[in-house]
Amino acid sequence: MDALTPTSSGERDRAAPLSYQHTWIKQQDLLRERVIVGDDFCWASGDGEGGVGSSLRYVGGVDVSFAKDDPSIACGALVVVDLQQRTQCGESESAPGVIHEVYDVARLTVPYVPGFLAFREAPILLRLLEKMKHDAPSLYPQVLMVDGNGVLHPRGFGLACHLGVLANLPTIGIGKNLHHVDGLTLSRVRKLLQDPANISKDLVTLMGDSGRIWGAAMRSSSGSSKPIFVSVGHRLSLESCISIVRMCCKHRVPEPIRQADIRSRRHLLNTQGTTPE
């Protein structure tokens, strides 16, 4: 095989080993038809309270960490916190307590390609959900917070949507960095947050050039200027996503995801160091 390798441009270069992107886009377009943007949760039915806080208790968080030496070794973590059970994390600060955690260490073969994160990370995360549904069904999360975007995505179908649809679970997308979409840029978001009209707010709605609302930029921690980016994953309204995120934020990153991040990294170190194989 010599010069027959097709020379392409843009996204394709990064994905040289995979000519799958065409397929992936079809997959996303197909699955997107099943996304539900709007409140559609069964755990709040039957009470006159209204709102999301009344009967929400178990909130899950997922994240994937990678080995520093071998980036193909991944550790996925699913943690569940109980909003009604607080643990101390400072003088007068408290955070929802972790009541369950599941891990899976595996070798990932699919590379990360911007816009296609789900094809790399969704499989290991779906396995964790299945594992938990079997091992601890009574603690299975009512809502899942995902380390990655929901509809804030070039095709409106990020990892959080992908997981939500395939697991049929209400999900919330949390981005720690902005994925530029529809003219939305970090500088633009900064301006919005600095704008006199929003200066007292901790949250700004992300409206793109098209007029579409993609999510919200939120400065969750009191002092940090760097926002997180909240977007609908599945079966929730943006308003509910925001209020749930607020219930979980003692730090910049909401507790379920923060714990999944911390613990997946720790688990990977322990597993690798103890069992070098």
Added chain:
DNA sequence: GCGACAG
């Protein structure tokens, strides 16, 4: 052609 690009 150039820049941008979640984790």
Added chain:
DNA sequence: ATCTTGTCGC
């Protein structure tokens, strides 16, 4: 994502 120490601040 990961590589990385100290350091400024509440």
